[in-house]
Amino acid sequence: MTFSPGSGDKRAVNHDGALPGAAEDREEDRRRAAAFSAHRRAVCRDELCRASAACGLAWLVLYQVFAVFASDSWAAPLVTDALYLLPIGAAAVAGVFAVRASTGRIRKIWTWLAVSHVCWLVGEVVWSVWGVWLADDRLTAAVDTDKSLPVSDVAYTVAYAALVPAAWIGFVETRKLWRARALLDAALVVLAVGSIGWRLLSGADPVNPDVLVDLAYPAVGLLFVLALIGAGLSGHRGVPCSILLTVIGFGVGIVADAGYAFADAGNSFSDTSLLNLGWQTQAVFLTLGGLAAIRHPDVEPPMERFDHDRAFGAVLISGLVVALLVGVDQIRNQKVDTVWLGVTALVLAGLLARQALTTRERTRLAKQLDEALQEQRRTAVTDGLTGLYNRPFFQALLGVEARRALHGNGRAALILAHLDSFAGIGEQHDWAAGDAVLVQVADRLRIAARPGDVLARYGVEEFACLLPQTDEEAAMEVAERFRQALRRTSIVVGSGASVAVTASFGVATATGQATLAEDDDEPTLDMDRLVRDADRALNDAKERGGDRVVVAGRADRRTLADDVDVPPELAWLADRVDRVLSDHEHSTAVARWCLLVGGYLALDHIELRQVVAAGRLHDIGKFGVGAAILRKTDPLTDAEWGALRCHPEEGARLLRGVGGHAALAPLVAAHHERWDGLGYPEGIKGEDIPLGARIIAVCDSWAAMRVDRPYAPALDARSARDEIERARGTQFDPIVVDAFLALLDQDLIDDPLPL
The missing domain is CATH 1.20.1070 (Rhopdopsin 7-helix transmembrane proteins)
Known part of the structure; x- marks a missing residue:
């Protein structure tokens, strides 16, 4: 649960902090009083x-x-x-x-x-x-x-x-x-x-x-x-x-x-x-x-x-x-x-x-007055439409966090988000559709945020998230989770209409003495600079077309999977294999989900980058198998099955031959091993299988079940989930399955996109 009050309250609040019901009541009273007085005067005259x-x-x-x-x-x-x-x-x-x-x-x-x-x-x-x-x-x-x-x-x-x-x-x-x-x-x-x-x-x-x-x-x-x-x-x-x-x-x-x-x-x-x-x-x-x-x-x-x-x-x-x-x-x-x-x-x-x-x-x-007082206090710090903190309170909280950060690890991160093409929603539909989008965006951000993250509505179509005691890499991962949470499905805005929503994200961090404010009486993190850096990164993300995460002072980051060092020729091989197997993305989706599962399991940054890169390249060994075998709809012969079972080792061999990527080879080689030891090519089991390979195995199976393949039609989400649950403790690591299903319950695991 994120640190954002009123998560279930979506009632709009007027500028004076009153609920619309109370404002409408007061307006009705004023209307009645005016009409009543006018009526009396009319009778008397x-x-x-x-x-x-x-x-x-x-x-x-x-x-x-x-x-x-x-x-x-x-x-x-x-x-x-x-x-x-x-x-x-x-x-x-x-x-x-x-x-x-x-x-x-x-x-x-x-x-x-x-x-x-x-x-x-x-x-x-x-x-x-x-x-x-x-x-x-x-x-x-x-x-x-x-x-x-x-x-x-x-x-x-x-x-x-x-x-x-x-x-x-x-x-x-x-x-x-x-x-x-x-x-x-x-x-x-x-x-x-x-x-x-x-x-x-x-x-x-x-x-x-x-x-x-x-x-x-x-x-x-x-x-x-x-x-x-x-x-x-x-x-x-x-x-x-x-x-x-x-x-x-x-x-x-x-x-x-x-x-x-x-x-x-x-x-x-x-x-x-x-x-x-x-x-x-x-x-x-x-x-x-x-x-x-x-x-x-x-x-x-x-x-x-x-x-x-x-x-x-x-x-x-x-x-x-x-x-x-x-x-x-x-x-x-x-x-x-x-x-x-x-x-x-x-x-x-x-x-x-x-x-x-x-x-x-x-x-x-007395009870009514007490509830009104509590509501007034709540609306003083929250946005009535989304239930998130409002901008004045969030800015005040930045100052508090600036001093508190130095009592911890001396760092904090800020994410600013801006909805892409939000103005077009109002033009195509109406203001109610815009409100519905803002409410659902806030809900998705709230689910995707970590415990302790502070979410706020920062502008009409802007949101902000303060991440205490968080470094740059972790902040970038959270921003990527936000981005995926928004783009995974369309938002229904009424009467059956739906709109696709994406957002641009700017990430900035303040760390240690490097960002101390010089004019402060006591050491604090310079939050003004933090906000400026995040805003510049956000503008950069919007200028680059939106639907991306940009970190202040670094190159453009669309996703962490794009940020890992994947040789272009191997990425090309992975994409060619994907096109042979299906008309939907596969390796890119597996890499995206590996990022989420690895982040959920709190992998360190180096290990997480390796898992994401290995997920992106896990099927490159199929390039030498042949399109006829990959597209065959009938059961494979023993020879064909033997050729297919070699693709993990072949992919690992290719990675060992590319300088600087040998560390990915064990993950690719073991991604078809099973938790019970009945997998291939080595038949290893349990924790002897690298954790990254266990993560890739779950994500790879989900991607294969969710799209049509030559040998099997796509399964719906409920059926695919049942298959993953049945394989828990036999084919898949139970811990990895639990993490994947938790992310699935939070709607963070999206569907593979068409190629």
Whole structure:
């Protein structure tokens, strides 16, 4: 695992360090807040709405004047039973049209409000018609009044019951905890208010059941208003204009209903009572609310991100009121009534439940804030798209590593990588394809890096890797692993499209006192020079066509296999043999994989170079076998098989005859020996076989199985892997097999390329 945080996180991060989800939420909040404010201003400035409000106020004044002057006259029923219905009818009509004008959640709210308005109108019509009917003495004796009046009560009950789903839908976007607590708060307040009403009415003994029914109406209305305001403001930063006007209307109606209950208990209600004016005011506000929804359909208010617990004061006062009433009852009667004990128990249970909900919400908020803080810390040092370190942190880390390096072996290496033709990906596809490429490139680099290597996204299409305590040869090997990891397979960018990705690599090293910064107070490696050298090497790699590794101060290095000293004439022989056997590369692929396996097994640089060179030339002995035998599809005869089995020794003989390459001969001669001793030409086994030859044997078999040969078709990767695993401990060295399969699992073993 490389030293790169957030390896699984591919969420993009804005420049301010915030996750895109959080940024989108904030943008949505700003959009909603702006639209909400603009909507309120539009309603307030609407000339028709203003005129309607003025007409409503004028109506209230005229109605009360008519009621006073018509009192105890023939015109009294006209005012109290006919004119009285006009604003209520207007509210019902406005509610119905508000449903048609609204959309989304607001439309659902208005649907239930319209039901409530219509039911209220029905109840009032029944009541008014029945009042006119009863005014006729000839009809009074013909009917049973007690059987008809409940019709209006049913309509009133449905009108208030419809407010419950309206309130619930009103804060459907609010968190469940907030909704539950808002309903609990409303219930506690209603309980306290009901307790006060009961105390005031308890002097009339016995209490008329009709009065209790009358009290139920304002109780339900109060529950609706408190629940809507409590939960609505807990989950949102405001209430839509039409809903706000409706809530005000019901608030006035609650006061009128409560007043009617007390007046009815004392038999003091009259048609000219100011309570009628209260219901008229309610109807005016409901009409204005419906008109506002028709003229300017409500927009969603901005969401509330944090719980401000605005209802705590009201709930606390409610609890204190109940406690005070219990105390008064105790003092007056020297005992506590069981009813009050029950009420007190309900209040205490409600307060405890509320505290539990509040504590849970606070815990959730604390956890959310902690996660946000951790995410902020992470995004401060990492690139949100790739999960690698970002450039500012990487540059700061260079300074730390500069001083730490001198406490070790006094050296460090840096690899800079630049994706070749990355701009063309965006032109051919889109920005999402570019992001997908960057994410997958980062993943491949992360897998190919060593433990302790520090990866970072250094630019839009550039990556950097700091290799602590690493010399030039090891850094070049890591860079080559990076290069192979990128070029091995295409990257899928969506909709079945794929792109081939290669990169240019610049490698530089800083070693010992040679690169000390002269202006430092204490000895440090000169990281500025290290970065400059790596950048120059990177530019050189790009100028040479890309898809190569260049080491600062050295010649062009496409691969380590190209860097080893392989005589051109022998490389030519190896390529000729490859072309006879297949239309895909063979010896070059074997050399490439030998580099990876040897590096995985931590071979020293000299031995690794020898293994790579021997892998490149391992089949040159087949040049003298003859194309007819190499291309034969039928089983070989004994003579043909004998000629083929001589090619390892023949290849070794050729290498001994070339000055300076005799050390490669034992590796080429033994690359067909088996771990169990059943190989050829000598039949040696186990660790008597040179390690380099054991590495070549595995890589050679993999290359032969993965392409079509004259004597056998190609195997897929799964089948070829199974063959390698089956030969572990018999044909192949188990340690070499394990290393090869580990590299295969990391997708570092690529497929042979076509010639």
